[in-house]
Amino acid sequence: MTLAVKPRASLEGQHFHAVIIGGGINGVAVARECARSGKRTLLVEQNDFASGVTSRSTRIIHGGLRYLEHGELELVRESLRERERLLRERSHLVHPMHFVVLLNEQSQRSAMKVRAGLWLYNRFAGRKSSASVGEMELKRVQRALDAGHQWSMFSYEDAQCEFPERLVAEWLREAIEAGAVVRNHSEVLAVDVVHGRARGVLLRDRTNGKDERIDAAWVLNCTGPWADRICQRSSVRTSHPMVGGVRGSHIVIGRFSGAPTAALYTEAANGRPIFVLPWNDQVLVGTTEVPDTSDPGKTAPSAEETEYLFRAVTQLFPKAKISAHDIKYAFAGIRPLPYAERKSPSAVTRRHFLHDHSSEGAARMISVIGGKLTTAASLARECARKVGISVPEPKAIAVGPGHNLDPLLDNAVVEIARAGSVSEESARGIVEWHGKRAMDIARMALVSAELRAPICPHTSHIVAEVVEAYRNECAVTLGDVLLRRVPVALGPCWSESCSREAALRVGAVLGWNEHTLGENLESFEMERAAFLRRPSPRGTTALEAAAD
Numbered sequence: 365m366t367l368a369v370k371p372r373a374s375l376e377g378q379h380f381h382a383v384i385i386g387g388g389i390n391g392v393a394v395a396r397e398c399a400r401s402g403k404r405t406l407l408v409e410q411n412d413f414a415s416g417v418t419s420r421s422t423r424i425i426h427g428g429l430r431y432l433e434h435g436e437l438e439l440v441r442e443s444l445r446e447r448e449r450l451l452r453e454r455s456h457l458v459h460p461m462h463f464v465v466l467l468n469e470q471s472q473r474s475a476m477k478v479r480a481g482l483w484l485y486n487r488f489a490g491r492k493s494s495a496s497v498g499e500m501e502l503k504r505v506q507r508a509l510d511a512g513h514q515w516s517m518f519s520y521e522d523a524q525c526e527f528p529e530r531l532v533a534e535w536l537r538e539a540i541e542a543g544a545v546v547r548n549h550s551e552v553l554a555v556d557v558v559h560g561r562a563r564g565v566l567l568r569d570r571t572n573g574k575d576e577r578i579d580a581a582w583v584l585n586c587t588g589p590w591a592d593r594i595c596q597r598s599s600v601r602t603s604h605p606m607v608g609g610v611r612g613s614h615i616v617i618g619r620f621s622g623a624p625t626a627a628l629y630t631e632a633a634n635g636r637p638i639f640v641l642p643w644n645d646q647v648l649v650g651t652t653e654v655p656d657t658s659d660p661g662k663t664a665p666s667a668e669e670t671e672y673l674f675r676a677v678t679q680l681f682p683k684a685k686i687s688a689h690d691i692k693y694a695f696a697g698i699r700p701l702p703y704a705e706r707k708s709p710s711a712v713t714r715r716h717f718l719h720d721h722s723s724e725g726a727a728r729m730i731s732v733i734g735g736k737l738t739t740a741a742s743l744a745r746e747c748a749r750k751v752g753i754s755v756p757e758p759k760a761i762a763v764g765p766g767h768n769l770d771p772l773l774d775n776a777v778v779e780i781a782r783a784g785s786v787s788e789e790s791a792r793g794i795v796e797w798h799g800k801r802a803m804d805i806a807r808m809a810l811v812s813a814e815l816r817a818p819i820c821p822h823t824s825h826i827v828a829e830v831v832e833a834y835r836n837e838c839a840v841t842l843g844d845v846l847l848r849r850v851p852v853a854l855g856p857c858w859s860e861s862c863s864r865e866a867a868l869r870v871g872a873v874l875g876w877n878e879h880t881l882g883e884n885l886e887s888f889e890m891e892r893a894a895f896l897r898r899p900s901p902r903g904t905t906a907l908e909a910a911a912d
């Protein structure tokens with residue numbers, strides 16, 4: 365694999381206040397919090413930042429309407445506060461989104477229960493009533509639904525972060541600016557535990573194969589579904605597993621006739637909740653809950669899960685004649701839920717826990733268990749306090765009526781288009797993904813036509829964004845760029861020819877020779893195929909038969 369990485373300074377023997385293992389949304393948020401307090405901080409990620417569960421989620425920033433069923437009122441309150449903060453502070457990445465709860469005569473939840481739940485949810489969210497989806501849209505959804513059922517619809521508002529990968533990239537940059545040292549493609553082989561205390565970590569830098577030993581006052585295990593594996597490697601014995609891994613899968617299908625512009629929240633035939641969401645010019649359908657303790661890095665949707673999700677969406681929209689060929693890809697992630705023996709996965713709390721390993725012979729080692737995209741920032745504050753850092757509570761944010769920041773974005777788009785001499789469409793893409801960094805990218809784009817060129821013929825995102833990712837966002841591989849920093853390869857029409865075209869355009873600017881280009885392309889295609897699974901032709905035929 366070719367790693368276009370600048371030589372890295374050795375970390376051997378260096379001392380940090382906090383070493384954070386795992387660069388998902390939680391690890392990056394914790395590193396940012398520790399570094400901002402002025403403490404020496406190291407963040408280590410075995411693959412790439414946000415390549416784990418964080419990029420395999422449903423991407424909703426929500427209070428968790430469903431958690432009310434389980435009486436998790438405090439979690440809902442906290443999540444709504446954090447949702448509000450993200451909507452205001454990261455308005456280019458996190459957008460308000462209308463949701464419609466759909467019930468029919470077979471639904472396990474009654475209309476009364478949903479109404480009561482929404483009343484409470486709206487009160488917590490500071491709204492007097494549900495934000496209503498327009499009559500026209502409700503009628504459009506109604507027309508597209510299976511006419512053989514009596515549908516009831518209830519609308520409310522939550523939010524969506526289409527690209528948590530970009531949120532992680534921004535927080536990562538803020539961590540670095542605050543002084544954090546960060547290493548992706550570097551694996552922690554073990555935590556050093558001596559005389560009952562965590563003293564540091566042994567890591568292997570995969571870009572050069574070198575092993576380095578690092579000292580630390582605190583070791584924070586933020587590896588999500590890998591958390592128990594870190595303990596096993598370090599001979600830290602817990603009385604029971606910390607994580608009860610539950611696989612969740614999604615399918616992504618092309619936009620179909622009658623596809624809703626609001627997010628739909630309904631029940632599959634087995635009563636499990638299902639989301640059908642507009643996402644990235646496609647439709648995201650999820651999710652499943654399958655206990656899974658296998659290697660989280662190799663997780664993939666099973667044929668049964670793909671069939672279950674496909675059947676759910678075709679039964680909901682029979683008139684759209686969605687075919688198995690419309691499935692662009694499927695992907696899966698392991699929810700790092702707190703271990704709970706004999707509890708059904710949906711009943712396990714979505715709260716996070718900080719597991720202190722002092723009583724297991726590893727003082728000053730903390731494992732972060734659970735959490736959500738939505739609450740990563742509050743988790744990070746709690747975690748930083750646990751390691752002796754004083755973190756003030758951020759200014760209270762009033763949860764209240766939705767906000768519309770579109771006019772501000774519109775102004776920025778015009779300014780960026782002018783500054784970079786790029787189309788308004790490209791400028792919009794740059795503003796939405798790069799926020800306040802958009803102007804730096806526009807200035808870079810002005811330098812040459814190659815930098816202003818689209819990454820592939822089907823996207824308005826430009827090569828300058830890729831260069832920015834390599835230069836300033838710690839991207840090492842082409843996969844780091846096209847799947848996460850500038851995630852155009854998640855788009856509706858990405859194909860092998862787009863990958864080739866993108867590699868050619870990027871390679872021309874970065875000066876890759878034929879060999880480097882070939883290696884980058886090959887490893888990118890391998891990563892893409894392992895992550896975004898396309899049903900095989902046989903699988904497609906079986907899906908068509910099963911949905912009939």
Ligand SMILES: Cc1cc2nc3c(=O)[nH]c(=O)nc-3n(C[C@H](O)[C@H](O)[C@H](O)COP(=O)(O)OP(=O)(O)OC[C@H]3O[C@@H](n4cnc5c(N)ncnc54)[C@H](O)[C@@H]3O)c2cc1C
Nearest residue numbers: 386388389390410416417418422424552588612736737738
């Ligand atoms: C199907 C599904 C849907 C979800 N939907 C939502 C949603 O809509 N909204 C929401 O708020 N939340 C959602 N979540 C939850 C959310 O995605 C996760 O809680 C969150 O992403 C966990 O982040 P993390 O940083 O803890 O884990 P990860 O993102 O998995 O990060 C852990 C990192 O640790 C690294 N690592 C592991 N071992 C090592 C090692 N030895 N050395 C170095 N690094 C290592 C891994 O490579 C990985 O990148 C969903 C989760 C799933 C699975």
